[in-house]
Amino acid sequence: MAKSLKVYQAQFGFYDSVVAAANQKAALRAWETHQNLFAEGQAHVATDEAAIAAALSSRTCRSNARSGRPIPSA
Template sequence: MAKARKLKVFQAHFGFYDTIVAAPSQAAAMQAWGVHRNVFDDGRAKLTTEEAAVAAANAHPGTVLKRPVGSDGPFEVEPTSLPELPDVPHGKATRRTGKPAATKAPPPPPSDRSMLSKAEAALRAVDERRKAEEAELDERQAALDAEMAAAEETYVEARRLAQARVATALKAYREAGGRD
C-alpha cells in the first residue's frame, strides 16, 4: 500500500485575495494557483502554520481557497465577500513632488499577425505534403515487397526443379558408368 504524501499548507496573496492550498510541494502549490514563475522566491508565497488556514486547506487538499485580503474571515472555495477598500478623498489630489501627473500612453496597436499566419499555413502545407509523400512511398514499398516475395518464391521453385533435374541426370550418368 502506497503511503500518502504529507501535505503542507502554502499561502500567497494574489489580487484582492489571500489564498491557501494544501499541496505536497511548492511546485504542486504553484500548479494549483496556475502560476509559472516561482512566487516563493520573490516572497509572495510561503509555508503557513496558521491553525485555521491549515484546517481549511487540509479539508480541501489541492483546492485553492480564498478570503478577501486583509480580513481574518474563513478561507472559502468561492468567497462571497469583497475586500474593504479604504476611503478615497474626493476632489483634486495634491502631489508632493510638484511634478505634473504622468499621462498614460495609449496602448500600442495590435501586432500584425498576417506574416505569422502565412508562415504557419506554409508549415502545415509542408507537413501535409510530407504525409502524402510518406503514404505514397509506403504503397510503393508494399508493392516492391510483394514483388520481391513473388520473385523469391519463383526462384525457390525453379531452383528446386533444377536441382531435381541435376540429381536425375547425375543418377543416369552414374548408372551409365560415368564418374564425377
Template sequence: MARKQALKVYRTPIGFHDAYVAAPSQKAALEAWGSTANLFARGIAEQVDDPGLIEEPMAQPGVVIRRSRGTTAEQIAALPPDPPKTKVPKAAAPKVSPRPSAPPRPKPSRACLEAAEQALTDAESQKRDALEEITRCESDLARDRARVEREAQRERDRLQTHIDAERESYEAALREWRG
C-alpha cells in the same frame, strides 16, 4: 509502493484575497495556483502553519481556497491616494493623425449556435419521447404480469381441486379394496 508525501499549506496574495492550497510541495502549490513564476523565490508565497488557517485547505487538498484580507472598508482605506492630475498644455499635446477608418465588420452569424441549440432541444425531446414509450411499455408489462399471475392462480386452484377430488376417489377405492 510509492510513498505518499505529507501535505503542507501554502499561501500567496491574489488581489484583495489570499489563496491557500494544501499540496505536497511548493511546485505542486504553484501548479494549483496556475503560476509559471516561482512565487516562493520572490518572497510572494509562503508556507502556513497557523491551525486556524490550514484547516479548510487540508480538508480539500489541491483545491485553491480564497479568503478575503479584511473588510471592504479596510481594503479601500489601504489604497494609495489618487495622484494629482496634471494638465498637459494644448501646444504640447502630440497631434494624432486620424486613421483611415476600416469598413465596419459584419456581425457574426448566430446560425451555427442556433443549430447546435436546436440539436440539443431535439435530442432532449427524443429522449423524453423514448422514456414515455418505455413507461407505457412498463405499464403494459405490469398489467400483463398481473393477468398471467391471476390466470395461473386460477388454473392452480382448479388443478388442486381436481387433485383433491382424485385423491379422495383413490383413497375411497383403496379402502374398499382392503375391505
C-alpha cells in the same frame, strides 16, 4: 503510503489563497502560475491556524486535491 501535505499561502491582490500540496512546485501548479512566487517572497508556508485547518479539512482537501484548485482564505 500517502504523501505528506504542507499548506502554502499566497496573496493575490486583496485575497489570500491557501493550498495543501506535496511541495512548492505542486502549489505553484495549483495556483496556475509560472512565476516562482516563493523566490519572490509572495508565497510561503502558511502559519494561520484557520487557513491550515481549512486546507487540510477532509471534505475540502479531497475535493480540491482532485481539481488542483487552491482554497481562498478569509
